[in-house]
Amino acid sequence: MSNLISADPARLTPARRRKWLTDDTLTSLSLIVSFVVLCAFFASQTPFFLTQANLSTIASTIAIVGITAIGMTLVLITGGVDISVGSVAALSGVVTSLLWLEHGIPLGVSTVLGILAGALVGLLNGAIVTYLKINPLITTLATFSIIRGLAFVLSEGQTNLLSNEAFNFIGRGTVAGIPFSLLVMLALYLVFGFILRYTAFGRNLYAIGGSPQASRLAGIAVTRHLLIVYIISGLLAAFSGIINVSQLASSAPRAAVGLEFTVITAVVLGGTSLAGGKGTLIGTLIGVIILRTLDNGLVLMQVSSFYQDVARGFVLILAVGFDQIRLKLGQLQRSKGV
Amino acid sequence: MNTRRLSAIALGTVVFALVVTMALRGSAVRVLAQDSACPTAKDSYTIGFANLTEDIVFTQLVREGMVATAEEMGNVNLVLADNRLDGATALANTENFITQGVDAIIHFQTDEAFGNVIMARARAAGIPVFAIDIPMPGATFFGADNYYAGQLAGEALAAWVNENWDGQADAMLVLELPQSGPIPAARMQGMEEAFQNNVETPVADDMVFHLDSKNTQEEAFRVVSDTLPAIDEDAKIVAVTINDGTALGTIAAVEAAGRGDNLMVVGQNADPSGQEEMIKENSRYLGATGYFPENYGAQLLPRVIDVLECRPVPPSIYVEHVFISADNVCDYYPDNWPDFCSQ
Amino acid sequence: MMAENTSAAPLLEMRHIHKSFFGVKVLDDVSVSLHKGEVLALLGENGAGKSTLIKILNGDYTMDSGEIYLNGQHVQFHEPRDAEAHGIRMIYQELHYAPDLSVTENLLLSELPRGRGFPGRYIIDWRQAREIAQSRLKLLDLAIDPDVHMRDLPVVERQIVEIVKALSADAQIIVMDEPTAALTPPEVEMLFGIIRNLCAQGVAIIYISHRLDEIFEIADRVTILRDGQHVATKRVDEVKLASVVELMVGREIEARRKTLALTGQESQVVLEVQNLTKLGAYEDVSLKVHAGEIVGVFGLIGSGQLSLTRSIFGAERPDSGSILVDGRECTIRHPQDARNAGIGFVPVDRKVQSLIMGQSVRKNVTLSNWQRLARMGFFQQRIEKDHTRHWVDSLGIRMAGDMEVPIRFLSGGNQQKTVLARWLEANVRVLILNEPTWGVDVGARSDIYDQLEALAQSGLAILIVSSDIQEIMSVCPRILTIYRGRITAEFHRESVSKDELLAAAAGEAV
Known part of the structure; x- marks a missing residue:
């Protein structure tokens, strides 16, 4: 009776096996095309766009959004979201500067403690999401407000100037002409890209986002994974906050306002699904680069800042909308093939 | 007759x-x-003060100055509230003040649309209103003379360029705040026009870059970073900025690009972080126009009493502005920088 | 394919299971047994206690009293994990899988193979994972590519992957809840092939389905529950479909005493459907409903009738065919189009699909009928009240208070009448009702039937889709039967027996 199936293998999964040309790859490819089109457009509009000075400007100002976006990608893959990243970035800067300036703790130690403060917020987020079972959007919306308030309380609303050569190196230094922050960011992308692709931990994140029930039934420790993911998000956001402070040579409780939206925009642009279970870091990286390039080009073209906001929104809808249409078409073809 | x-x-x-x-x-x-x-005259007064927000240093200083002045005067009982940068909250605060039977209201509120409603409520209750920095129809205005405040900074920057760069800068960055309407715009216009009118060789129009600072250091850093590639490597750059934070972001961006020596910046407010930047060695922050928010109370509360006791008061009272720089910061804020000022 | 060891000790025995919720008996002394390698169909109407029984077996619910024996040993399940440890697997109607992950990953969800040592033990051995997945698929002779994403598989193959997943860890018993609900006939055949294959390997299956014809094809025995009680357990080859239905429903099906002369055949055709086809749901359906006529479509649940009516109403898009109202072809892409063409639709689940439970009778009657209640663009509450009162009186809607009472306080029958009132208010020419008395108590039923007949007499064309044979026979003078998406026969009420109807609805040649 098993012949019933094996006799006609063609009935199962008809010829649409594409090993490398997956949806993810196609998304990345279409993003790269958009990026090239964008660059060509800017190059035609302003002679300064393709200069070495400008490219190094882009390279040296991309790390804050780029690094935060790694954590956000992980969180979105699990089907969650972390709105608190901007507040966390502000908090880590404030904590670091206060420990150093007012308590005389060595800057290196202060920096580590500042980043750990971010991890702590991540732990709090994760604990609320998993143990109290409060929706991640609501949870991080609450901590978004709490942490921002805490940054104001701790700093008493003051901007603090930090100038220290070693510390400034994090955000402004270069190694062989390449911005140090960019190198760190790329290294993090490699590490987390590897984790997502090749480790059980990484794959479990996709499973959790794809179907929490299936993951739980299969015995994946969902709670632990979510905790770790929110901690990573907090850690990376805090680290971005440190880079920010280093670049500005000052820390302010109002730092990184709106970072969460820029980051979510970049991540979604990179093909990560807000519904969870789908997304790649390479996509996120391209998304971050596109967004940064777009902002840079529009400033160089001296477009009014209000129109810059409009343009950013349009690019998001165009890119994601294009991807959705492509996916729909693909599904339509598949369903006809059956 | x-x-x-x-x-x-x-x-x-x-x-x-x-x-x-x-x-x-x-x-x-x-x-x-x-x-x-004078039916409103009394032995002591209850005055409601609704602050713009408690989140920024400037307004915290305003509140502290009010409280200190009220204590000093002895016959003023101050009721505090926070408008949270929100018109609806300001209206609710107004109603609370009326319920609490205050004699006068000092409003520091941002939403012009709510001005009429707030004034109508106060008028119906027969309570005089004083508006800080943002005018309301029928209220006595107290606050900055924005264009003049801008001018002071622009003139100082022009004088510095005349003296140190042979009267010529190659590019000008204007870090403004379009989203907040006419008040910052008047300051920016004052700075830009005063600089161009007083510098020996004005900056060419196509080398004046108007950038939206969005009122944050990061955004100032980002837009200035993105603009620098369009300005020659060794060009002399001046920047006029809407506040100290924006000035800090601008300086950080130009320094990060290794072009700090060719920059000079002026700003507005002169809050402690701005002062700290000015007094640095070889600072690129020339100075900023001071608004002395800590003095708002001392200047305004006596005028409120004047109105309540039926003495004449002009419809607009302006803050006395001074351009604060490393040269005079010790005259105004000696306690802030004891090390620097003892030199 | 009947397992030869029926006489041997059963694999699973559930004895004297009792369960109440809030004092209502849901299971009353139910006993079920299951043998190695057999397919046991669990049958019963909605609310008969099937799913409660299954959830007790799975450890989701704890029973009030009773015992479960597995391989002769007394077992207790406190949570799903316990049941799983004993080799009991559930495949829910709603599948749980990660759509954007490959088949391999879904199969090995928590047990992806890894290397040794550090960092090897954190890193997945993809080659090995693929081999394991392939070997498991091979157990059932399946040719599914393990690298394909679940999203890209047809539904049946996703279901099969779920079955393979359930098998992966020494399953003894697999419970399948409506596994064919989303499948097309050839896919059902494929699934049955897998089930037979499993049984040959000694796995026992508990099979729940509303499609009775499937039961006769795949099951060895049937156990029938009714109102929480065990009614009968029989070998499939010993019973007839009609008697199974009777056991499920629990009463003789008697024709409605009133025989209306009205057939409406001689009057004008209001609704006509020509060759309507939607692949996988229904095929080549043609029917006519005259003014003043009530036509019934009878079929077992899942025969495509739901999709058919939804298509006529524009809630689903057919692949081909046409719909005519008053002889004119209508393009219906959206329920709005159907409304404008004069078609009204009363869905099965009125609570979700048509009523706003928290709002008053008045607002529910006039919902989406606001144009008629306005004068020069201004909404007139007085007219609204007048109209509502008219329908409340003429349909006999009994309310717990006045027409401002939220509709959730009304009984099922009166809620249904309110839905009717809304369509009458909208002046429709055709009314399509889907299971019109689902969840309506017996008294209100005949009330609704009377109303429908009165409405027909006033010239409305009515199409009733129902899986309740008693309902169909008592209210519809003309009856069409539907089986697997095709209209199989047409009868006049006076000249058909319920056996004939059932046979036609079960696909047996008439």
Whole structure:
């Protein structure tokens, strides 16, 4: 009776096996095309766009959004979201500067403690999401407000100037002409890209986002994974906050306002699904680069800042909308093939 | 003509009668007499103060100055509220003040659309209103003379360029705040026009870059970073900025690009972080126009009492602005920088 | 394919199971047994207690009293994990899988193979994972590519992957809840092939389905529950479909005493459907409903009738065919189009699909009928009240208070009448009702039937789709039967027996 199936293998999964040309790859490819089109457009509009000075400007100002976006990608893959990243970035800067300036703790130690403060917020987020079972959007919306308030309380609303050569190196230094922050960011992308692709931990994140029930039934420790993911998000956001402070040579409780939206925009642009279970870091990286390039080009073209906001929104809808249409078409073809 | 003379005579008679009765009846009658002349006059006053927000240093200083002045004056009981940068909250605060029976209201609120409603409520309750920095129809205005404040900074920057760069800068960055409407715009216009009018060689129009600072250091850093590639590597750059934070972001961006030596910046507010930047060695922050928010209370509260006691007060009272730089910061804020000022 | 060891000790025995919720008996002394390698169909109407029984077996619910024996041993399940440890697997109607992950990953969800040592033990051995997945698929002779994403598989193959997943860890018993609900006939055949294959390997299956014809094809025995009680357990080859239905429903099906002369055949055709086809749901359906006529479509649940009516109403898009109202072809892409063409639709689940439970009778009657209640663009509450009162009186809607009472306080029958009132208010020419008395108590039923007949007499064309044979026979003078998406026969009520109807609805040649 098993012949019933094996006799006609063609009935199962008809010829649409594409090993490398997956949806993810196609998304990345279409993003790269958009990026090239964008660059060509800017190059035609302003002679300064393709200069070495400008490219190094882009390279040296991309790390804050780029690094935060790694954590956000992980969180979105699990089907969650972390709105608190901007507040966390502000908090880590404030904590670091206060420990150093007012308590005389060595800057290196202060920096580590500042980043750990971010991890702590991540732990709090994760604990609320998993143990109290409060929706991640609501949870991080609450901590978004709490942490921002805490940054104001701790700093008493003051901007603090930090100038220290070693510390400034994090955000402004270069190694062989390449911005140090960019190198760190790329290294993090490699590490987390590897984790997502090749480790059980990484794959479990996709499973959790794809179907929490299936993951739980299969015995994946969902709670632990979510905790770790929110901690990573907090850690990376805090680290971005440190880079920010280093670049500005000052820390302010109002730092990184709106970072969460820029980051979510970049991540979604990179093909990560807000519904969870789908997304790649390479996509996120391209998304971050596109967004940064777009902002840079529009400033160089001296477009009014209000129109810059409009343009950013349009690019998001165009890119994601294009991807959705492509996916729909693909599904339509598949369903006809059956 | 006739009526004016008549009323003058009537007024004279009343005054004469008052003086006579006062002289005859002594102090007990004096209070009575004062009451009938100025119904709002009292021995002590309750004044409601609704601050713009408690989140920024500037407004915290305003509040602290108010509280200190009220304590000093002795006869003023201050009721505090926070408008949270929100018109609806300001209206709710107004209603609370009215319920609490305040004698006057000082509003520092941002939403012009709510100005009419707030004023209508206060007028109905017969309570005078003072508006800080953002005018409301019918309220006594108190606050910055924005264009003039801008001018001070622009002139100082022009003087510095005339002296150090042979009167010529190659590019000008204008870090403005379009989302907040006419007040910051007046400051920016004051700075830009005063610089161009006073510098020996004005910056060419196509080298003046108007950038939206969005009121944050990061955004200033980002837009300045993105603009620098369009400016020659060794060009001399001046920047006029809407506040100290924006100035810090601008300086950080230009320094990060290794072009700090060719930059000079002026700003507005001169808050502690700005002062700290000015007094640095070889600082690129020339200075900023001071608004002295800590003095708002000392300047405004006596005027509020004047109104309540029926003494004449002009419809607009302006803050005295001074351009603060490393040269005079010790005159105004010696306690902030003891090390620097003892040199 | 009947397992030869029926006489041997059963694999699973559930004895004297009792369960109440809030004092209502849901299971009353139910006993079920299951043998190695057999397919046991669990049958019963909605609310008969099937799913409660299954959830007790799975450890989701704890029973009030009773015992479960597995391989002769007394077992207790406190949570799903316990049941799983004993080799009991559930495949829910709603599948749980990660759509954007490959088949391999879904199969090995928590047990992806890894290397040794550090960092090897954190890193997945993809080659090995693929081999394991392939070997498991091979157990059932399946040719599914393990690298394909679940999203890209047809539904049946996703279901099969779920079955393979359930098998992966020594399953003894697999419970399948409506596994064919989303499948097309050839896919059902494929699934049955897998089930037979499993049984040959000694796995026992508990099979729940509303499609009775499937039961006769795949099951060895049937256990029938009704109102929480065990009614009968029989070998499939010993019973007839009609008697199974009777056991499920629990009463003789008697024709409605009233025989209306009205057939409406001679009057004008209001609704006509020509060759309507939607692949996988229904095929080549043609029917006519005249003014003043009530036509019934009878079929077992899942025969495509739901999709058919939804298509006529524009809630689903057919692949081909046409719909005519008053002889004119209508393009219906959206329920709005159907409304404008004069078609009204009363769905099965009125609570979700048509009523706003928290709002008043008045607002529910006039919902989406606001144009008629306005004068020069201004909404007139007085007219609204007048209209509502008219329908409340003429349909006999009994309310717990006045027409401002939220509709959730009304009984099922009166809620249904309110839905009717809304369509009458909208002046429709055709009314399509889907299971019109689902969840309506017996008294209100005949009330609704009377109303429908009165409405028909006033010239409305009515199409009733129902899986309740008693309902169909008592209210519809003309009856069409539908089986697997095709209209199989047409009868007049006076000249058909319920056996004939059932046979036609079960696909047996008439």
